Amino acid sequence: MSFDLTGKTALVTGTSGGIGQAIAVGLAEAGASVVAVSASNSAETVALARAFGGTIAEFSADLSDLDGLEAVFARALGCFGQVDILVNNAGTIRRAPAAEHARRDWHDVIDLNLNALFFLSQLAGGHMIERGSGKIIxxxxxxxxxxxxxxxxxxxxxxxxxxxTKALANEWASKGIQVNAIAPGYIATRNTAPLRADEQRSQAILERIPAGRWGSPDDLKGPAVFLASSASDYMNGHVLCVDGGWMAR
Structure with missing residues (x-):
């Protein structure tokens, strides 16, 4: 029962595929009502969740538009009336040598991966503080x-x-909010396609992973459900590696 999310609502970002899709479906499997938000369509995620009777709503939004985040959060609240769990998954990556890394690429990555994450956490955190509980992943x-x-x-x-993650946990743990993170290892997604296509790089990565395989987005379902549930009520400011043993090597 500690892992049961029935009656909880989760806002998950970056849900059109990959890790975000798997986490959204995993939380729905555990009983949560899920609001899936992504820059592109999350119809496949919705179909996967509804196939087993999961409760899910979705809409598209550009989370890198920082001035629009209040409207995004308000719309998410309007779906099921509350947000008990926030999963900040939306992100992007730009590959170029440091000496050639374009200024626009730098700002695009920081705006989505960091700035949007912080300001959306700020909005959710205020809502959760009022309610006396919440989970941010x-x-x-x-x-x-x-x-x-x-x-x-x-x-x-x-x-x-x-x-x-650690800074927010320090401030909000006493208010009944747990803020933690998941650090995925090398997961087979669109973002890692260039690495998997490079035979030498892919082989070097596999040789370091004790599990001997690339991870699957579904490998993130269990850890996300754990951190979203009451089973993790005494975990604060932790970064959980889900990496097939990469960091232990």
């Missing part, structure tokens, strides 16, 4: 710990996500 990365190659903006944003 940020999606970090292995690049919250490491530097990566040709992704300086993404690395900067994901280091910051880990820091913001």
């Amino acid at each position: 940020n999606i970090a990365s292995m690049l919250s710990y490491q530097g990566g190659i040709n992704v300086p903006g993404y690395t900067a944003s994901k280091h910051a996500v880990a820091g913001v």
Whole structure:
């Protein structure tokens, strides 16, 4: 029963596919009513959730438009009347050597991966403080710990996500709100397609993963349900690696 999300409403961002889709469906499977928000259509996510009777609503929004986030959150609230769980998954990545990394690319990545995450958490946090409870789950990365190659903006944003997670947890834990993060390992999604297409890089990655395989978005379902549920009520400011053992190597 500690993992039952019946009666809870979850707002999940970046739900058109990949990790966001899997988490949205996983939370619906656990009983939550889900609001799926993405820059593009989340119809497939809705179909997957409704196939087993899940309760889900979806709409499209450009979360990098920071001035529009209040309207996004208000619309999400209007779907089911409350937001008990926020999953900040929406993100982007731009690949280029640091010496050639365009200023526009840097700002686009920081605006979506970090700024939108913070300001949406701020809106949800105010709502949760009034209600005396809530769960915020940020999606970090292995690049919250490491530097990566040709992704300086993404690395900067994901280091910051880990820091913001801890900062919000410090302020809001006493108010009944748990703020934690999940750091996925190398997951087979659109974002990692260039790495998987590079035979040498893909082989090097696989050789370091004790599990011996790339992760699947579905590998994130269980950790997300745990952090969204009462089972994690004494977890605050933690970054949970779901990586097949990558960080242990």
